[in-house]
Amino acid sequence: MTLSLILVGSCATLSQKEKITAIKIKIAFNDKEIVKKYASTITSEELKVHVYDLTKDEFNGRMTGTKGHNAACAFIRDYYINEKISAPPKDDDYFQEIPKSYFSKKINASQNVIAYLKGKEKPEELLVISGHSDHEGVIDGEIYYGADDNGSGTSAIMEIAQAFKMAYDDGYKPKRSIAFLHATGEEIGLYGSRYYTEHPLFPIENTVANLNIDMVGRVDNRHSKNPNYIYIIGSDRLSTELHYISEAANATFSDLELDYKYNSENDPNRYFQRSDHYNFALKGVPTIFYFNGVHEDYTKPTDTADKLNYKLLEKRTRLIFSTAWYLANSEKRVVVDKKL
Numbered sequence: 001m002t003l004s005l006i007l008v009g010s011c012a013t014l015s016q017k018e019k020i021t022a023i024k025i026k027i028a029f030n031d032k033e034i035v036k037k038y039a040s041t042i043t044s045e046e047l048k049v050h051v052y053d054l055t056k057d058e059f060n061g062r063m064t065g066t067k068g069h070n071a072a073c074a075f076i077r078d079y080y081i082n083e084k085i086s087a088p089p090k091d092d093d094y095f096q097e098i099p100k101s102y103f104s105k106k107i108n109a110s111q112n113v114i115a116y117l118k119g120k121e122k123p124e125e126l127l128v129i130s131g132h133s134d135h136e137g138v139i140d141g142e143i144y145y146g147a148d149d150n151g152s153g154t155s156a157i158m159e160i161a162q163a164f165k166m167a168y169d170d171g172y173k174p175k176r177s178i179a180f181l182h183a184t185g186e187e188i189g190l191y192g193s194r195y196y197t198e199h200p201l202f203p204i205e206n207t208v209a210n211l212n213i214d215m216v217g218r219v220d221n222r223h224s225k226n227p228n229y230i231y232i233i234g235s236d237r238l239s240t241e242l243h244y245i246s247e248a249a250n251a252t253f254s255d256l257e258l259d260y261k262y263n264s265e266n267d268p269n270r271y272f273q274r275s276d277h278y279n280f281a282l283k284g285v286p287t288i289f290y291f292n293g294v295h296e297d298y299t300k301p302t303d304t305a306d307k308l309n310y311k312l313l314e315k316r317t318r319l320i321f322s323t324a325w326y327l328a329n330s331e332k333r334v335v336v337d338k339k340l
């Protein structure tokens with residue numbers, strides 16, 4: 001009895017290992033040089049310009065529903081217009097309007113900003129790259145700039161979109177469509193991403209994955225001695241394959257330390273539930289949350305643009321770009337083999 005149980009146990013373990021080996025073997029970047037070429041267009045200098053722009057005084061800390069946040073959303077929209085990156089077919093002015101009634105009473109109507117690249121072979125399948133555009137606004141007369149939270153992620157998306165557009169114009173159109181989603185209302189309860197997942201561009205089951213970027217420009221205490229890291233959260237919750245795609249992208253292009261500390265299901269911080277990817281995961285979409293952890297300026301007016309490590313932001317953004325490239329171009333869409 002005991003013996004046979006042990007045997008069954010070890011067989012199960014072996015086959016799990018075999019399954020993972022089979023998944024890993026299939027993951028290959030065939031277009032390495034092309035990915036590198038366009039990843040190199042993502043630069044610390046441009047990221048820095050975007051973060052400074054997004055944290056201007058006139059945006060007043062980008063509180064959802066305020067004039068300042070609306071102006072920031074218009075700024076993001078105008079960036080896509082200038083870059084000639086189109087709006088999605090459904091929201092052709094780049095704004096997905098969210099009515100006041102969707103929010104709690106105190107919040108005005110607001111909008112997600114969405115830009116879009118149409119896939120060449122499977123346009124009905126969609127990769128969503130997201131990050132929230134809002135922050136905490138003005139509290140007691142002080143502007144909460146939110147340079148890391150989430151000027152960093154917003155800038156990363158803008159640069160990733162530009163890199164994909166350059167590739168697109170050179171004839172390297174992605175197989176699948178890509179949406180660049182700047183979600184509103186994250187700080188007050190993940191509203192924008194929830195609204196999006198309830199009103200997606202295409203039926204939500206056509207969304208192959210969501211890469212969500214929220215705070216990627218700073219270094220936390222745990223990594224003060226070796227800042228070459230990023231926390232990866234949720235990559236294996238719905239898809240074993242997604243987890244290994246992320247690792248392969250890093251091994252091939254980035255060589256960052258992928259820290260899984262906060263990926264533990266028992267982690268008391270529950271970060272997996274605390275940013276926009278969670279609404280996608282709830283709908284069965286595999287997600288990765290990219291995060292640098294908290295620091296002394298987190299949710300303080302002192303989260304300013306001068307404190308970001310822009311070289312590190314560049315490196316992390318390039319990792320996300322190469323992972324996105326794979327997900328948009330792989331022969332088969334990433335396999336979902338788990339449930340939350």
Ligand SMILES: [Zn+2]
Nearest residue numbers: 149150214215
């Ligand atoms: Zn955030």
